[in-house]
Amino acid sequence: MTAVAAAEAGPHPWRRFGPDVLTMTARVLRLVRRDPDELVLALVLPTAMMLLFVYVFGGAIEVGTDYLAYATPGVLLLCAGFGAANAAMAVNSDVSGEIMDRFRAMPVASATVLVGHVLASMAKNLVTTAVVLGVAMAIGFRTVAGPLGWLAAVGVVAVYVFAITGVAVLVGVLVRTPAAAGGFGFVMLFLPYVSSAFVPPETMPSWLRGFAEVQPVTPVIETVRGLLVGMGSDGMPVTGLAGTATVTLGWWLGVALVALSAASWAFARRGR
């Protein structure tokens, strides 16, 4: 029997981690492409938000500068964040569904399921970001950023999407049903409104302004706006960008680390 067993023994699942993650990622992305809701979220929502803010609200909002330039980073992060939060439902329908049993009964590290969702979310929201920027440029958005600035801005957006996806994965692992996981999307849809994304915090009542200035979405917006259009929320040329960027990375890398650690801990204990 030992001889038979030795012939059958495959490589350890951790040594197949990379290829297995790619298989899982491809699966999630294919499911996204087949889901009309996901396509609307990833492609139509960003376009609609962009046009809504610039043409409907933009005329009435006075920020002391071109509103398109002011609001584009906000729309970008709103859409990417909302799209990333949507991973909560996809993760939950996997881990609470029968297919998880099938994966667990195969010689595959089950963490590949979660990592696959994270990578798929990054890829999906990179597309969303490109759509937002494409629409913005089509209606007149101009950037001051050079190649390095662009790279830095995309990097910051990627970190933000990574962190939100991490929280989404945690929510997806913790809640019982996909519908409950959907609630997280709403949080991420509203958080950017109470930041410097669409109006300067100075215009808010003082108690709200306090929240808007310290909540972690504000420094991301400030960083991306600073990198792409070179101005702050007061419409003045940006100052202290390096400091804001450090705060941003500290916040969101921290969130990602905590959320993903908690998610893998909870995942390992689920369904035993």
Add this chain to the structure above:
Amino acid sequence: MLAQRLRYKQFMSYTDEVLVRAAGLRKSYGPARRPVRVLDGVDLELRAGEVLALLGPNGAGKTTTVRILATLTRPDAGSAHVAGYDVVAEARRVREIIGLTGQHAAVDLKLSGRENLTTMARLAHLPRRAVRGRVAELLEAFGLTDAADRRLDTYSGGMRRRLDIAAGLVRRPRVLFLDEPTTGLDPRSRAYLWDVVRDVVAGGTSLFLTTQYLEEADRLADRIAMIDDGRVVAEGTPARLKQAVGDAAIELTYGTGAEAGFAAAALGTGTPEDRTVRVPTDGSVGHVRGVLAAVEAAGPAPVRWEVRAPSLDDAFLALTGQPTAPAAAVAA
């Protein structure tokens, strides 16, 4: 195909290797203060090349047994081995040998049959170049070639079930676990699925099957283990089991208990239960006609009558002297 299968079985019966062995499996769920006992000492053996059916009513512990053997659930006590590997300590080895198709479909409905199987084949670490061929082979074997590129949400229940089983076979497992494969299927899909499963077994895969249908266990299994209330209560070949259970019976229901008693005395059967008299029969026209003539001669006319095949309950009654545990007791 049949001859090939017989040769294979003969060969395997000489080797007589025990592929799956469970000893004293216990499992309870729920809070520690008021645990619900699901398995109460399950002992089982599956030999290489064999089909074993774990037969029992809902809540008997069939799914929990399969989940433990397939490394998904840890037993509270007892041990289980697949091909000599411990399902808890050596779960990784076990996962390389088994295929599992659970009670509910574990497939992506938005993907096509081919896409589902391809994903599974990659995760089963088939050599890259072998994936496409193996997937096509499985689609063919399960009668799904024409539907291969359609999304699963356009499949019928039977087709989905077949694809689900195929997904558990991408790596040619030595043992396939099927948890209630035909529950909820119409008779035609069920018969087709049985044929497909027989071919899989003919190909050399040993099968561990759970079912709540006596007929299914009879059609597919070499041995049947009957499970009730978390224990294996009887075990044997279908022939032995059927012998114990007896043949079909003619059931005659009368309007009053007195009439039933009178008829039972005239027909020479036991005391009627709830106005119903049961006369064992082999189901042949001649025997049924003879019994009905005797019924007419006895006098009182039954309100209705039918020829009934033995049910799961009859089997449990015959083999254990007790009907299956009521669902309420299992849930308590």
